[in-house]
Amino acid sequence: MVRVGIVGASGYTGAxxxxxLAGHEKVTITAATSRQYAGKALAEVFPNLRKRIDITCENLTTDELVERADFFFxxxxxKTAMDVVPQLLAAGKKVVDLSADFRIHDSTTYEEWYQKHTCPELLDQAVYGLPELYREQIRQTRLTANPGCYPTSVILALAPLLREEMxxxxxxxxxxxxxxxxxxxAASVGTLFCEVADGFKPYKVGGTHRHIPEIEQELSIAAGQPVTISFTPHLLPLSRGILSTIYAALTDKGRETDLQALYERVYREEPFVRLLPSGTPPATQHVRGSNYCDLSLQKDRRTNRLIVxxxxxxxxxxxxxxxIQNMNLMNGFPETEGLLGAPFFP
Amino acid sequence: MVRVGIVGASGYTGAxxxxxLAGHEKVTITAATSRQYAGKALAEVFPNLRKRIDITCENLTTDELVERADFFFxxxxxKTAMDVVPQLLAAGKKVVDLSADFRIHDSTTYEEWYQKHTCPELLDQAVYGLPELYREQIRQTRLTANPGCYPTSVILALAPLLREEMxxxxxxxxxxxxxxxxxxxAASVGTLFCEVADGFKPYKVGGTHRHIPEIEQELSIAAGQPVTISFTPHLLPLSRGILSTIYAALTDKGRETDLQALYERVYREEPFVRLLPSGTPPATQHVRGSNYCDLSLQKDRRTNRLIVxxxxxxxxxxxxxxxIQNMNLMNGFPETEGLLGAPFFP
Amino acid sequence: MVRVGIVGASGYTGAxxxxxLAGHEKVTITAATSRQYAGKALAEVFPNLRKRIDITCENLTTDELVERADFFFxxxxxKTAMDVVPQLLAAGKKVVDLSADFRIHDSTTYEEWYQKHTCPELLDQAVYGLPELYREQIRQTRLTANPGCYPTSVILALAPLLREEMxxxxxxxxxxxxxxxxxxxAASVGTLFCEVADGFKPYKVGGTHRHIPEIEQELSIAAGQPVTISFTPHLLPLSRGILSTIYAALTDKGRETDLQALYERVYREEPFVRLLPSGTPPATQHVRGSNYCDLSLQKDRRTNRLIVxxxxxxxxxxxxxxxIQNMNLMNGFPETEGLLGAPFFP
Amino acid sequence: MVRVGIVGASGYTGAxxxxxLAGHEKVTITAATSRQYAGKALAEVFPNLRKRIDITCENLTTDELVERADFFFxxxxxKTAMDVVPQLLAAGKKVVDLSADFRIHDSTTYEEWYQKHTCPELLDQAVYGLPELYREQIRQTRLTANPGCYPTSVILALAPLLREEMxxxxxxxxxxxxxxxxxxxAASVGTLFCEVADGFKPYKVGGTHRHIPEIEQELSIAAGQPVTISFTPHLLPLSRGILSTIYAALTDKGRETDLQALYERVYREEPFVRLLPSGTPPATQHVRGSNYCDLSLQKDRRTNRLIVxxxxxxxxxxxxxxxIQNMNLMNGFPETEGLLGAPFFP
Known part of the structure; x- marks a missing residue:
């Protein structure tokens, strides 16, 4: 069993x-840090974990951390990640970082959208952790920069189309x-139940959301040229789920190509991408709780656009x-280990 | 008091x-038809109306209907509307029709998206009931075609920009x-609580929703040229609210113009349009239960697009x-009568 | 127009x-206090109020407040209420206090459940603001203690039954x-959307919720003897609504009496109580946004209990x-003024 | 691998x-029946199952069914169950029946609450499928009557207390x-999203819900005397979850006993019962998607009642x-096989 540490266990991604990991057969959680909940069982902070997770939150120094586990999330x-990750790597550990700190290859771009980067030298070593694009590199690296949530939904939807100039x-x-x-x-008025429930709204409109440079980096690589997007995030009155609706003008090639067949080819072997039949839109409730990305393509003949x-x-x-998919790759485990729970519906 | 009849009272729009109308000082409901609930009090079908609405659903012929009221919704x-409306008009009544049957001026277009039109001669008389665009014509007509929900949200957002070539x-x-x-x-599996709650999905993707010809008709008039749009509707897990996010490339004129000031000018006197300050996106929870349309404009300098x-x-x-706003205009009532209830939040 | 001040305008009850009040014809809001949002328009804090409420939040001393309005909520x-209310009364103003500070007649009981009472001498003057029980006293008083939400739902349900020994x-x-x-x-983790949505739970179980002494006070008065209740509150994943399900053993008299007829008699003239037909349970979605209390009675013959x-x-x-109902009574306005908006459903 | 058939696969329990079962290592689904969706892949009816379940719905006779699987749900x-189950048993199959048809031991009681029973002779063979009460009998039987949802939540909460006369x-x-x-x-107006969302209500009030005889049967056995309960079900605006709040007067013995310790003793070895620490109420969001039953006890000293x-x-x-827990027992599989997925939160 590989000993795994979760740095920042008391947020939703930590939980x-x-x-x-409670259902993962190759690892065991041996450290879980939380400043706020130090001393409390993680299953007390998140009572859904009772009887499944038996670890106590601790406030550990990095020196203590490296003694406790071999692999870290x-x-x-x-910014906090930039402080911790270099030390973990220096101690010979492998890391999947869920923050934005190692996703952007170009430190200038990073600093434009975030703040000063304190260890730009690591950017070259970090692999962008989208297995469908970088599986082999992830297998080799010690530092995987886990993609943002919006970028995952957008890049998987568009990369093959851009690569093929469709x-x-x-x-x-x-x-x-x-x-x-x-x-x-975090406690905040804007995400209180009464503010979000029974409502819907856009936010960070007009090209200001920090996931933009990350999306554009990967789409530019796929396209082989700089790509600039219009990106508008919205807040849904539900807990889990992202749905991206993406519009693009078809090229002549794209107009004539059977794009459904293209995507079947590209994603056929991918364990976590499900291409839906033409005419079937995806729905967040059908991926809920699972590692699947559901994709659907639809041409609009009236406007010669493609909707992905x-x-x-x-x-x-x-x-x-x-x-975890990245951890599996980095450790030579079966890629799907711990991740085959079917989406729950309803 | 004007006597008002609701034909089709047992759907959500009837209710x-x-x-x-329970809070309207110039009219009284004197007829409410429903085949399914004939004989039942409307307040039994919709218990929220108890003590406020005291009328019984009936299954009435058009001949009976015209005896009972002077104004009809x-x-x-x-299709059902096409059967009823001509007779109501022939009996000298005024009508606001909430169906799609009289919204499309061109019967060929109507028949392309819906079915055969049985009284195309009425299409010329019908006024498209968006008061912000056709207030004077609505005052004069006996037949107002009440706009669709999506079209209302889109046309108010775009018409001034197209008119001014922005x-x-x-x-x-x-x-x-x-x-x-x-x-x-109507009872259907697709709209059961468990199918919709905690989920989100697009539907009728690729230029197939029937509100498209209606939107394009009005945008074309505003633009002075034929307009074709990409339109994707989605289903939100909430009962009330539409939010439209609209993307358009700015013209040179649009790029240089203070569009916020333009919209302030256009909508300043409108009782039911609220232009939000620049940088403040609208939210469905802030118009809930009210007749307001909240609008917001945002330029995206990175892509030279406007987001409305x-x-x-x-x-x-x-x-x-x-x-009801249209009824007020058609009867010479104050336009806001019965419609000033503030949105409820939370 | 009576000038009205809202002390604490930036909470949900203030909003x-x-x-x-935006729809009230006899009053105008002339002061709205909020420490946190001082200087901001109330309609900026609660954008649903745009175009309907045009007042700015201020941080006012009580001396300033009394200059600005004649009637206060x-x-x-x-505890904060205890600091403000005495000064408003001393300045000759009338007050409806929405806190718990003046609801409990007995200062010892108050201090047992809350904290030290700093103006117990006012407890005698305060009228418990349930118009269905104390209409005449409310008309005469200058200080109304507005009931708690749970107590309102429980006392209206039970008082007539206890009075008649049913x-x-x-x-x-x-x-x-x-x-x-x-x-x-207030921002807090426990009421974040993700914590509450799609879930349900009891809280303050075992006789610890502070609304208990208030409920017991009024039920004891109705029963003419001390009443102790078991009370369990639960948190629903919705914004507005309380539903109380109450169980009681029927007395011999209660078993033989037509309780539906009794309640019809008691509540027939009440503008805001709606007795539902026997066999029809109430639903929060049918009172949403309104001042109605829907009541329903059901005998369980198997157990000789009554469910209210x-x-x-x-x-x-x-x-x-x-x-506002209390304010109407205290000012001689029609009791229903501003309160006849029908519940919104769906 | 044991071949398993699901009779009635297109309802929520079938899905x-x-x-x-997609995550169960000892069985494989070899038949899934649905009249309505015959010919459709189950993963098309429930798109969450794509890539996890590869079976097509069929309309099969019982003769065909028995060829296709060894174990049936x-x-x-x-009523439909009464038609199918006897034939499956006659063919030598084992069955877990999820309907009410074999839960009530006494056919007279069954017929009082449901309808005529067509195979009362099977009632003696059927074991009530609550493993925490009848584990050994379930291991031996060929027909398990799977408990109702409400009864499961109530019987687990109360049986030990009644057994010990607390x-x-x-x-x-x-x-x-x-x-x-x-x-x-099933499509119905009452369970449409708009009717249920953002609302809450009781139903079948006054001792009329069909789960009552089932609950009373098991509580009577535990108590060693006939037990009659007051039971009120309510409809929550969420998809998954039952929370039961149960009130009982403590006996002298119960008052003096450490009931928390009693429940710790009774349920310590149970894999799917989680006794919460005293003072911690359960929440449906913490068992969501899992096989856990979370229990909590709270004495109310003011009223000498216990709240479970x-x-x-x-x-x-x-x-x-x-x-599935019952199937595991009936087949000698580890009891928790396929059921250890942790509850998902948020």
């Missing part, structure tokens, strides 16, 4: 790592909708599930 | 007409999200409230 | 007072369920609506 | 059986609240999960 805010990269419009767990577990839709559970494939 | 499905009409992408009351009150957002309550401004 | 936490007061079990707005608008059910909107009849 | 309505059986009041999946997947609270997921421990 979801614990929930999923850092589920802490960006759509015009200058026309990409991404309208994404996320469940509220994406906002985290993707649905994920933002805290599974969009965070903790994908992190 | 909402009754709820709003026809809240029946398209955006390129070839680039319009409309991503709309609607609450479940829009699907009506609008929020309405789909069964008030998107149906019954707007119908 | 609801503003929403309802104090919608502040208990049920055994030693057997009362009150199982109540409340929407989340009852928890207020009541539904209210906790921030209308359970707080702000009832406060 | 949940499939979801859970009958997830059909009561509470007075004449004083039992059971206030239960259920998610909407309990109403099944239990939470389950109504379609897991309340239906399909418990059915």
């Amino acid at each position: 979801e790592l614990a929930r999923l 850092t589920a802490v805010p960006h 759509i015009d990269p200058a026309t990409l419009i991404v309208d994404s909708k996320s469940g509220t767990s994406g906002a985290g577990r 839709m993707s649905a994920i559970d933002n805290i599974v494939k969009g965070a903790s599930g994908q992190a | 909402e007409l009754a709820r709003l 026809t809240a029946v499905p398209h 955006i390129d009409p070839a680039t319009l992408i409309v991503d709309s999200k609607s609450g479940t009351s829009g699907a009506g009150r 957002m609008s929020a309405i309550d789909n069964i008030v401004k998107g149906a019954s409230g707007q119908a | 609801e007072l503003a929403r309802l 104090t919608a502040v936490p208990h 049920i055994d007061p030693a057997t009362l079990i009150v199982d109540s369920k409340s929407g989340t707005s009852g928890a207020g608008r 059910m009541s539904a209210i909107d906790n921030i209308v009849k359970g707080a702000s609506g009832q406060a | 949940e059986l499939a979801r859970l 009958t997830a059909v309505p009561h 509470i007075d059986p004449a004083t039992l009041i059971v206030d239960s609240k259920s998610g909407t999946s309990g109403a099944g997947r 609270m239990s939470a389950i997921d109504n379609i897991v421990k309340g239906a399909s999960g418990q059915a």
Whole structure:
């Protein structure tokens, strides 16, 4: 059994790592840190975990941490991650970092959207942890930068189309909708039940959301040219789920190609991508609690545009599930280990 | 007091007409038809109306109907409306029709998206009931075609921009999200609580929703040229509310113009349009239960696109409230009579 | 127009007072206090109020307050109310206090459940603001203690039965369920959307909720003897609404009496109590947004118990609506002024 | 691998059986019947099951069924079960029946609450499938009557207390609240999203719900005397979850006993019962998707009553999960096989 540590166990992604790892046969959680809940059982903080997870939250120094586990998930805010990850790596550990700190290859871009980067030298070593794109590199690395939730839903939807020049990269419009767990577990008026329930709204409109550079980085690589997108996130009155509706003008090639067949080819072997039959849109309730990304393509003949839709559970494939998928790859475990729980519906 | 009849009182729009008319000082409901609930008090079908509405559902012929009221709301499905409305008009009555049957000016277009039109001669007389665009014509007509819910949210958002050539009409992408009351009150598996709750999904993707010709008709008039849009509706896990997020490329003129100031000018006197301050997106929970349409504009400098957002309550401004606004105009009542209830939040 | 001040305008009950007063024809809001949002328009804090409420939140001393209005709603936490109310009364103002500070007649009981009472001499002057029980006293008083939300739902359900000795007061079990707005608008983890949505739980189990002494006070008065109840509150995943399910053993008299007829007699003239037909349980969605209390009675012949059910909107009849009903009585306005908006459904 | 057939696969309990069995290592689904969806892949009816379940719904006769599997779940309505189960047993198969048809030992009682029983001779053979009470008998039987959802939540909460005479059986009041999946997947107005969302209500009040005889049967056995309860079910605006709040007068013995210690003793070895620490109420969101029953006890010293609270997921421990637990016992599999997925939260 590989000993695994969760740094930042008391947020929703930390709790979801614990929930999923409870069913993982190759690892055991040996450390779970939380400043706020130090001394409390994790199953007391998240009572759903009772009888399944038996670990106590602790406030540990990095020196203490490295004694306690061989593999680490850092589920802490960006900036905090930059402080912890280098020390874990220096101690010879492997890390999946769930923050944004190692996702952006270009430190200038990172600093434009976030803040000063304190260990830019690590950016080259970090692999962007989308297994469908970088499986082999993830197997080799000691530092995987786990993708953001919105980027996962968008990049899986678009990369093959851009690679094959089926759509015009200058026309990409991404309208994404996320469940509220994406906002985290900090107390705030804006995410109170009464503020969110029975309502719906956009936020960070006009090209300001921090997931934009990450999405554009990967789409640019796929397209082989710089890609700029319009991206509007929205807040859904539900806990789990992201649905992205993406619009692009078809190229001549795209117009003539059977894109459904293309996607069947690309994703046939992927354990966690489900291409839906043409004409069947995805729904967040059908991926809930699972590591699946459901994709659907629809041409609009009236406007010569393609609509690509993707649905994920933002805290599974969009965070903790994908992190475990990456851990599996980094340790030579079966890629699907611990991740085959079927989505729950209703 | 004007005697008002509701034809089709037992759907959600019928019930909402009754709820709003309960507080209207110039009219009284004297007829409410329902085949299914004939003989039952409307307040038994919709217990929220107890003590406020004291009328019994009846199954009435049109001949009986015309004896009972002077003004009619026809809240029946398209096709059924075509059967009833001509007779009501022939009897000298005024009508606000909430179906799609009289919204499309061109019968060929209507027949392409719906079915054979049985009284195309009435299409010329019908006024499209968006008071912000056609107030004077509505005052004069005896037949108002009450706009669809999605069209209301889209046309109010875009018409001034198209009129002034601020955006390129070839680039319009409309991503709309609607609450479940829009699907009506018929028993069906797809709108069961367990199917909709805690989930989100697109439907009728790829240019197939029947509100498209209606939206395009009005946007084309505003633009002075034929407009074709990409339109994707989605189903929200809430009862009331539509939010449309609309993308358009700015023209040179649009880029240089203070669009916020333009919209302030256009909508300043409108009682039911609320232009939000720049940077403040609308939210369905802030228009809930009211006749308001909240609008917000945001330029995206990175992509040179404009994002226009609008929020309405789909069964008030998107149906019954707007119908009453039209009735007020057609009868010379104050336009806001019965419609000033503030949105309820939370 | 009577000038009205809202002390504590930025909580949910403050906002609801503003929403309802926007449609009140006899008063105008001339002061709205909020420490946190001082300088902000109330309609910016609660965007649903845009175009309906045009007042700015201020941080005012009591001296400043008394200059600004003639009638006050104090919608502040208990203990804070004790500081403000005496000064408002001393300045000759009338007050409806929405806190718990003046509801308990006996200061010892108050101090047992809350804390030291700093103006016990006012307890005698305060009238318990349940118009259905104390209408005449409310008309005469300058200080009305607006009832708690749970107590309103329970006392209206039980008082006539206890008065007439139809049920055994030693057997009362009150199982109540409340929407989340009852928890207020302060940022806290426990009322985040993700913690509450899609879930249900009891809280303060075992006779510890502070509404117990208030309920017992009024039931004891009705019964003419000390009454002790079992009371369990629960948190519902919805914003507005309280439903109480109450169990009591029938007395011989109760068994033989037509209790439906009794309640029809008692509540026939009450504008805001709706007795449902026998066999029809109430539902929170049918009182939503309104000042109604829906009641239903059901005998269980198998166990010789009576089940009484009541539904209210906790921030209308359970707080702000009832406060306005009390204000109407205290000012000689029609009792229903501003409160006749029908419940919204769906 | 044992071949398993699901009779009635297209309801929510059928789909949940499939979801859970997808992760079961000892069985494989070889038949799934549905009249309505015959010819459709089950994963098309329930798209959450894509890539996890690869079986097509069929309309099979019982003769065909018995060829196809060795073990059966009958997830059909009561009365239909009586038609199918005898033939499956006659063919030598083992059956877990999820309907009510074999739960009531006394055919007279059954016929009083349901309808004529067509195979009363099987009632003696059927074991009531609550493993915590009847584990050994379930291991031996070929027909297990899977308990109802409400009964599971109530019997686990009360049986040990009644067995040990800690509470007075004449004083039992059971206030239960259920998610909407309990109403099944048939199209009906009453369970439409708009009717249920954002609302709460009791139903079948006054001793009329058909789970009453089943609960009373088991509580009577535990108490060693006939027990009659007051039972009120309520409909929650969520899909999964039952929470029962139960009130009982303590006996002298109960008053003096450490009931927490008693329950720790009784349930310590139970894999699916989690006794919460004193003072911690259960919450449906903490058992969601899992086979756990969370229990909590609280004495109310003011009234000398005990409040027992239990939470389950109504379609897991309340239906399909418990059915699999029973199948595991009947086949000598580890009892927890396929059932250890941790509850998902949020």
